[in-house]
Amino acid sequence: MIRLRGAAVVLVLAVASIAIVDGSGQVLLKNVFIEKYRNLVTITTDFKVDDAHPHPNPIGTSSQDGDLHMAGRSADVGLPMVAELSNGRLTAVADVEKAIHQASGTNTAVHLSGVWRLWMEHKSAEPMQQGDAVPVPSNTNPKHVFEIHPITAFSGTAVLETFVPLRDDQDPSKHYQATDAPTAFPRYEKETLTVSRGATFTSIDGAQVPYNYTEFVLEVAGQPVTVADGVFVLAKILDLQKHVLVSSPRRMVIVKGSRPATLIGAAAAGQQFHVLGIPRINLDALMRAVQPNKTGAVSGAYEMIILAVIE
Amino acid sequence: MLVLLDVVIGVAFVYLLLALICTTANEWIAGARGLRAKTLQRGIGQLLGPLADEFYRHPLIATLSQPGERPSYIPAHIFSSAVLDLLGRHAEGAASAQHVRTGIAALKAKQTGPSADHAAHAAALEDWFTTAMDRVSGWYKRRLQLITIGVAVVVTLAVNADTLQIVGVLWRSPTERAAIAEQVRSGLLPPRPVAAQYPDVNAPVPPVNEQTSAEDEGVEGPPAAAPAVLGQIVGWSSDFKRLNQGVCATLQDERDRQCADAANAAPCQQALRRIATESRCSVEGTDLVATDAAPGGAFFTSALVPVAAAHTFGWLLTIIAISLGAAFWFDTLNRFVNIRGSGPSPQEKKAARA
DSSP: OHHHHHHHHHHHHHHHHHHHHOOOSOEEEEHHHHHHHTTOSEEEEEEEEEEEOSSOOOBSBTTOBOOEEEEEEOTTTOSOEEEEETTTTOGGGHHHHHHHHHHTTSOOEEEEEEEEEEEEEEOOSSOEETTSOOOOOSSSSOSEEEEEEEEEEETTEEOGGGOSOOOOTTOTTOOOBOEEHHHHHHHHHHOEEEEEEOSSEEEEEOOOOOOOSEEEEEEEOSOOEEETTEEEEEEEEEOTTOOEEEEEEEEEEEETTSHHHHHHTTOOTTOEEEEEEEEEEOHHHHHHHSOTTOEEEEESOEEEEEEEEOO | OHHHHHHHHHHHHHHHHHHHHHHHHHHHHHHHTTHHHHHHHHHHHHHHGGGHHHHHHSHHHHTTSOTTSOOSOOOHHHHHHHHHHHHHHSOTTOHHHHHHHHHHHHHHHHHTOSOOOHHHHHHHHHHHHHHHHHHHHHHHHHHHHHHHHHHHHHHHHHHTOOHHHHHHHHHHOHHHHHHHHHHHHHHHSOOOEEEOOOSOTTOSSOOGGGOOOHHHHTTSOOOOOHHHHHHHHSSSHHHHHHHHHHHHHHHHHHHHHHHTTOTTSHHHHHHHHHHHHOTTEEEETTEEEEOOOOOTHHIIIIIHHHHHHHHHHHHHHHHHHHHTOHHHHHHHHHHHHHHHHTOSOHHHHHHHHO
């Protein structure tokens, strides 16, 4: 008993002292990468599709979201990653799915554009450093925190028609049930990220977060700002009954040329939209909150990628 | 006030790390030498007298450890069951069991009055065992304390952890003080979360002239890591450098004399060769500067005594401090970091505003 207690004390102290000089499970992003993408909606890169699901997920609840998953590698990203074609059960994207399957496993890079998404959903216990050698993924969902999700163009073919409510063209009776806002947003808000900004790399770490697709009402708080590949706008978060869930404005990320961009891109403050979205880490908010060469913890540093306006 | 607090935090942090090494070494030494089992065996020997060997062979006890080893812990109820079983095997009045019977009888008489009841026997035995184990635990702690002091001496001398020197460096150097205090704070206490905010609802993206560039940020490195800072406040570097200064001054003097007139002459070339192969000095411009390379045998023949004399008091303080154990310094450090993290008092704030 005494030995166990002694060992436990040693272990706790050893872990504490190691934690002083090291971290674990975090992602280390190059500062250059962060600066390039913190205020961009999308990323365009050459991507090798190593493995792809044979079919998109069915439409139902939770992970039955109609996404077509693929795992692959991109030299620009330099991290274990996946890419997801959203709304993969639309007839309109059948040709793109075919192209994805043709590219899968060929070790040939294809031109891929989509919304970059950093999120602690499938984090590894080991640190992931951008630029390290990325092993060839053995399945479509390797440990990763970086995604291109949703894809906006694959091998030159745009798929902006996917930015509509999720549906299955083969079976229109099926409807997707996203996580309800009162469940998802408190968890997003609670997520605290520890950020350490070094000379070349910035490390980001946080707890694994569930809840991907979330249905909510956004109330535009300020003027939408157009950037090269989309629109950013700050908005309050409400549930479907219009109760305010998050009053501190959060940033909404909208892809250029998509239906949400048409509707929200020109909206005035106070306008409300019933939307479907997925969260990503807000790199801009993190960089604003933690100064260079400092370490800090930031809560509420997420932004919502708007996938569809439910009209 | 904050400077003093940061110095204290820095010193406590060094003590914690050194005590951690000591604790780990202690555990290892105690495990390798079977210290617990041996101390327990000594205590059982005192309790059971001639029955002790038979007690250890009893299946209830033998199964508590690996074959060929003695257990390092025996639960009180297992002890009483095994002893009662042994007593049953030895006839009343047998000399080998008399020691134990006397002990039980005395305890029973003290607690409940004479009784032949099995439960009362067991309770008396357990009580006897527990009391004895308190004493055994004391023996063990005292032996461990001796090992701790031995390990603390070795660790302190190995890393030259002189408390006075550590305090001096931290007191004089705001850089090292801040770096170590920052490391301690970020390591022991998670940073307080700040909420992500956009102060201007019409500016979800900062204007281009306010955006920082990665190149700008890369000018300064990240805060020094704890081991790098520790290297500045403990270790033999500064002593070695000081000792090497004499060697370098001699070499420089020789070079200057031999090479003043004829740089190609053999004595000058010889002096230059000696300098080139001397790791204790490096050439900076026309000067020879002492490095922190180990001075070798010269250290033990001429410098050890004065160096030891200069450090003795500081080493003693360190040895005493790290003998208090890692858990003690962990708690202490947390307390100081909490005080430091609570910020200035309302009075101090008022004074600053005035």
